[in-house]
Amino acid sequence: MAGSTLEIKxxxxxxxxxxxxxxxxxxxxxxxxxxxxxxxGTGKSTLxxxxxxxxxxxVTSGSILLDGEDVLEMEVDERAKAGxxxxxxxxxxxxxxxxxxxxxxxxxxRREEGDEIPLMKxxxxxxxxxxxxxxxxxxxxxxxxxxxxxxxxxxxxxxQLMLLKPAIGILDEIDSGxxxxxxxxxxxxxxxxxxxxxxCLIITHYQRLLDYITPDYVHVMMQGRVVKSGGPELAQRLxxxxxxxxxxxxxxxxxxxxxxx
Amino acid sequence: MAVQTKIPYEKEYVEAFSTxxxxxxxxxxxxxxALELTETLEMPKPDKTNITKWxxxxxxxxxxGEFIDxxxxxxxxxxxxxxxxxxxxxxxxxxxxxxxxxxxQDLIDKGVILTDMFSALEKYPDLVQRYYMKDAVSFDEHRLxxxxxxxxxxxxxxxxxxxxxxEEPLQAIFWQEDPSLGLFNxxxxxxxxNSSLTYVENYISHNKDDQTVANVVAEVIAYNNxxxxxxxxxxxxxxxxxxxxRRGVAYRDAKIDWALxxxxxxxxxxxxxxxxxxxHSSSYAKAVSVGRGDQTQNFTAKIVNYGKQSNxxxxxxxxxxxxxxxxxxxxxxxxxxxxxxxxEQESRVLMLSKHAxxxxxxxxxxxxxxxxxxxxxxxxxxxxxxxYYLMSRGISKQEAExxxxxxxxxxxxxxxxxxxxxEQLTDVIERKVY
Numbered sequence: 001m002a003g004s005t006l007e008i009k010x011x012x013x014x015x016x017x018x019x020x021x022x023x024x025x026x027x028x029x030x031x032x033x034x035x036x037x038x039x040x041g042t043g044k045s046t047l048x049x050x051x052x053x054x055x056x057x058x059v060t061s062g063s064i065l066l067d068g069e070d071v072l073e074m075e076v077d078e079r080a081k082a083g084x085x086x087x088x089x090x091x092x093x094x095x096x097x098x099x100x101x102x103x104x105x106x107x108x109x110r111r112e113e114g115d116e117i118p119l120m121k122x123x124x125x126x127x128x129x130x131x132x133x134x135x136x137x138x139x140x141x142x143x144x145x146x147x148x149x150x151x152x153x154x155x156x157x158x159x160q161l162m163l164l165k166p167a168i169g170i171l172d173e174i175d176s177g178x179x180x181x182x183x184x185x186x187x188x189x190x191x192x193x194x195x196x197x198x199x200c201l202i203i204t205h206y207q208r209l210l211d212y213i214t215p216d217y218v219h220v221m222m223q224g225r226v227v228k229s230g231g232p233e234l235a236q237r238l239x240x241x242x243x244x245x246x247x248x249x250x251x252x253x254x255x256x257x258x259x260x261x
Numbered sequence: 262m263a264v265q266t267k268i269p270y271e272k273e274y275v276e277a278f279s280t281x282x283x284x285x286x287x288x289x290x291x292x293x294x295a296l297e298l299t300e301t302l303e304m305p306k307p308d309k310t311n312i313t314k315w316x317x318x319x320x321x322x323x324x325x326g327e328f329i330d331x332x333x334x335x336x337x338x339x340x341x342x343x344x345x346x347x348x349x350x351x352x353x354x355x356x357x358x359x360x361x362x363x364x365x366q367d368l369i370d371k372g373v374i375l376t377d378m379f380s381a382l383e384k385y386p387d388l389v390q391r392y393y394m395k396d397a398v399s400f401d402e403h404r405l406x407x408x409x410x411x412x413x414x415x416x417x418x419x420x421x422x423x424x425x426x427x428e429e430p431l432q433a434i435f436w437q438e439d440p441s442l443g444l445f446n447x448x449x450x451x452x453x454x455n456s457s458l459t460y461v462e463n464y465i466s467h468n469k470d471d472q473t474v475a476n477v478v479a480e481v482i483a484y485n486n487x488x489x490x491x492x493x494x495x496x497x498x499x500x501x502x503x504x505x506x507r508r509g510v511a512y513r514d515a516k517i518d519w520a521l522x523x524x525x526x527x528x529x530x531x532x533x534x535x536x537x538x539x540x541h542s543s544s545y546a547k548a549v550s551v552g553r554g555d556q557t558q559n560f561t562a563k564i565v566n567y568g569k570q571s572n573x574x575x576x577x578x579x580x581x582x583x584x585x586x587x588x589x590x591x592x593x594x595x596x597x598x599x600x601x602x603x604x605e606q607e608s609r610v611l612m613l614s615k616h617a618x619x620x621x622x623x624x625x626x627x628x629x630x631x632x633x634x635x636x637x638x639x640x641x642x643x644x645x646x647x648x649y650y651l652m653s654r655g656i657s658k659q660e661a662e663x664x665x666x667x668x669x670x671x672x673x674x675x676x677x678x679x680x681x682x683x684e685q686l687t688d689v690i691e692r693k694v695y
Contacts, residue, residue: 052653055645080655092650096675097669105664106654143668160654
């Protein structure tokens with residue numbers, strides 16, 4: 001089973017009239033782990049949000065295809081049902097909706113009406129995943145992300161990833177705000193999903209996440225484009241030498257997008 | 262439609278009604294005294310809502326209700342409010358006549374009273390007189406309270422003696438089956454020292470086109486160190502114009518918590534005021550509402566802190582759709598002498614349509630220096646970022662909105678202690694929002 005293919009072609013994206021992505025090209029196939037790295041303000045998170053359909057981001061040209069289907073034509077929920085998942089950097093807090101009810105609704109949204117997941121099966125799967133992520137079981141009965149610490153929110157994103165089993169997972173700075181122990185647990189959860197059909201796009205500006213999740217491909221973003229791609233050794237070189245050598249190599253002076261970034 | 266504000270019932274009628282109900286003499290005189298004032302007193306003037314054209318005078322005062330032998334004989338839409346698995350402690354009034362009542366022998370033995378108001382007036386006239394429109398609501402506040410006092414045609418009386426702690430909720434169902442019957446309902450809940458109780462009530466009517474009135478007064482008294490948890494689901498139909506006045510008085514170390522689901526479909530004025538008289542007394546007043554159609558509503562949640570270190574918390578959440586409009590008044594008042602008192606409030610309104618109107622009107626009135634107080638108010642639409650988050654997991658837009666709205670109203674829904682009633686409230690919300 002080869003899994004799905006996500007193709008991003010010459011993607012241009014604006015937020016409030018300012019162009020952030022200026023022609024991104026990237027292809028992620030099932031079974032592959034891609035890391036997108038780069039300093040802050042170079043458009044990495046914009047890429048993730050545009051793929052998922054964040055309401056504030058406007059795609060002005062280019063295309064995103066999932067197994068040949070036009071993702072940009074899909075509503076956000078349709079993108080999810082087609083197999084995309086975004087672990088968000090800043091997940092919303094939703095008062096009054098328990099994490100467990102939300103998870104069950106999410107799982108059932110992918111199933112036909114009348115074929116909802118049996119409650120006991122759901123609880124068992126959720127408990128197992130929570131154990132694996134070393135999460136407090138009480139969290140399932142707390143309101144979604146409300147009053148969660150930064151680390152709890154990140155674990156909750158990975159919990160969703162594990163339960164929803166998407167074709168392509170996008171992780172937007174899943175490592176930010178995590179201490180080393182939490183980082184290890186979160187990485188363990190992501191690695192568990194690794195198989196020949198699951199494709200993953202990991203967005204980070206720290207090399208340290210890639211110590212625990214080895215990418216097959218590493219891409220560097222600057223000025224709203226992918227400026228350099230390579231294998232895992234590229235991440236190691238970035239760790240050792242920073243980004244300046246790439247800037248020098250490419251003649252880039254200011255790596256961020258726009259004037260005030 | 263021309264609306265007359267003069268009431269259609271005369272002294273002779275009220276006297277005869279009182280006699281027919283076997284009321285004690287004080288009650289008859291009290292009614293007549295109140296009736297006189299209905300001529301001269303002004304209508305209440307709820308802040309920012311004009312009620313002068315509302316129907317408060319077209320209604321019938323009497324209708325037939327009959328006893329039922331078993332809860333099984335209730336129609337399905339009433340039966341759903343009653344727990345199936347266990348025997349409830351419950352009073353059901355149909356058209357203001359007692360249809361059914363039950364109180365466990367254990368609670369009877371402990372001196373607990375849960376009965377309809379007319380039975381209470383016959384069996385415990387002095388006890389009722391002690392509380393009836395005395396410490397909480399006065400009959401002469403305005404024309405509607407006077408009208409209420411003159412025409413009271415049903416209600417319940419709840420009394421829990423000293424040191425009696427009741428775990429199981431006490432329940433009342435007020436069922437306006439006759440579409441033109443005016444509901445002049447009076448509720449008294451008294452918790453003596455160190456006692457504790459939970460009371461849950463439902464108001465139900467189905468009159469769409471017939472015009473009538475509900476004029477309800479609830480008086481809730483918690484003595485020293487007593488605790489009252491008061492839950493309600495108001496679900497009057499479109500044809501009923503509603504005046505709801507629920508008021509609490511909490512003495513030293515006492516607690517009165519409210520969870521009000523205000524789901525009427527007709528024009529409504531609803532006020533919920535708690536007086537924190539005693540030191541260390543507290544109240545958490547939570548209310549949610551859904552407005553739809555073209556109804557106009559005015560909600561007031563008010564807590565007055567007199568006692569030292571008294572703690573008053575208000576939460577109001579409203580969802581407005583269609584061209585409904587509502588004012589949410591939140592009033593925290595700390596009187597002089599209420600040192601270290603706390604008054605907090607939160608009013609939030611969620612707008613689901615362009616034509617709906619909702620105003621949050623937070624007010625803090627503080628006559629004491631050494632206190633803490635705060636308020637938060639917001640009026641807005643469903644947050645697109647929250648929708649995006651839920652939809653990014655595959656949940657449809659409609660289902661995502663549904664989750665957010667139910668979550669927004671959860672603070673009260675989750676507080677309703679009777680499962681059957683909680684489910685009915687959830688159903689009503691579901692019906693009103695979609």
